[in-house]
Amino acid sequence: MALGVLISLTPAGVLAEDGGQVVSENAVSVMAAKGLVTSFGTPITKPGFYSIEDRDYNEQVYYVDYVNGQLAISKGNHTAYKRENDTVVWLTVNGKWYLLDADDGHVLTGWQMVDGNLYYLDIGDFAMTNGDQSKGGWRYLNDSWYAFYSWGGVRRGWYTYRGKTYYLQNDGRMQLDPLELNGKKYYFDKDGVLYKNRVYTIYHDRLNTESYLLQEDGSVCCTPGWNLFQGSWYWVGDESGKLLKGEWLTYEGNQYFLKWEGKMASSEWLYQKYYFKSWGGCYQNEWAKIDGKWYYFGEDGQKYAGRWLEYKGNLYYFDEEGRMYGDRWLDDTYLFRSWGGMYRSNWVKDEGNWYYFRKDGTKQEDGWFKQKNTWYWMENGGKMAVGWRKINNVWYYFKSSGAMCQNEWLKQKGIWYYFKDGGAICQDESYSVKGISYEFDQNGYLKE
Secondary structure (H helix, E strand, O other), X not given: OOOOOOOOOOHHHHOOOOOOOOXXXXXXXHHHHHOOEOOOOOEOOOOEEEEEEOOOOOEEEEEEEEEOOEEXXXXXXXXOEEEOOEEEEEEEEXXXXXXXXXOOOOEEOEEXXXXXXXXXXXXXXXXXXXXXXXXXXXXEEOOEEEEEOOOOOEOOEEEEEOOEEEEEOOOOOEOOOOEEEOXXXXXXXXXXXXXXOEEEEEXXXXXXXXXXXXXXXXOEOOOOEXXXXXXXXXXXXXXXXXXXXXXXXXXXXXXXXXXXXXXXXOOXXXXXXXXXXXXXXXXXXXXXXXXXXXXXXXXXXXXXXOEEEEEOOEEEEEOOOOOEOOOOEEOOOEEEOOOOOEOOOEEEEEOOEEEEEOOOOOEOOOEEEEEOOEEEEEEOOOEEOOEEEEEOOEEEEEOOOOOEOOOEEEEEOOEEEEEOOOOOEOOOEEEEEOOEEEEEOOOOOEOO
């Protein structure tokens, strides 16, 4: 905005009640002798603002006041001050301040620079504004906000009001656009309030954004590398201050992920595939206990899910969510220890029943099973049989260990039984044991 520009005024809005005479420079001397008159010949009888033609026949506004007892153009009532290439004086009327040209006394309006301070003289009533001091001295002028001191000068530079920080440009206008000042960059909201202590994101379009760390003073953090901000870590890509976000970062042999707002992922899942340690590094080629469940993460950092893992000679399985199997069955075929390793070449008692798991970890199927010259009978989904069993119309007996009785005697409830080689009971027959012949009835009872 140009300073010191004089506005052509409509007399009806600014003249005193009795109007003003438009006169020439030669007529001013006449006024001094005969008094001031309006353009209609009506005498000016009291102080006020009047439109009068200056020496160049330009209409100007003057303040007419009593000078040495008679009405004359006022030259102000304060000491002259510098205004660029000329001088001005201040005039106070009824508690309001006005600025006059020191040469001829015409009233100055609009923006005026006086002794290094910028003032605004209202083009409506000519008075100096100091804004609304009850609201920080703010005033809206020409599509911009300005803030004034109580003494009338416009504020320039940084201004804090009610805990909010603003920046006023050299011409006093409130800053709205990004500001670069003394090698630092600042951002403001739509009301001119300085953003600070936050992550600020610029949205170019839905998929194209950029984010910055705004520090305590509102300036962009431009220190490349890791920066701790409000308890979280961020990676500043370069001296522009732009944050790395939505991307992986390899740093000192560890994999990190900077989330969509730029914050480093820590103690959390990403895509339900990756998990990050408290200090940010991604789990890789290692176990992790998360929320009471064990997981394993491969070389690429992804959790094992729905797949096997052979680790230090043991086989493990992970469900579709990546949770390690422990103390549970898989497909009613495999059983896993509490610490996750699969049973292999083992007898296992589960819920009161014994099972045998082969070398490959599969459960022994129903039917006859021989181990170290001992026969077992597996039934009902691989459960080890105990006690009497009739198999293919032949009676057998299985001890508490599951071992089939063969070539041996068994006494139950005072009754003797004998089991031949192969485990079948002696029944309704004569049978020799160690050279002695014994008789057995149809139930297998030893006859006396």
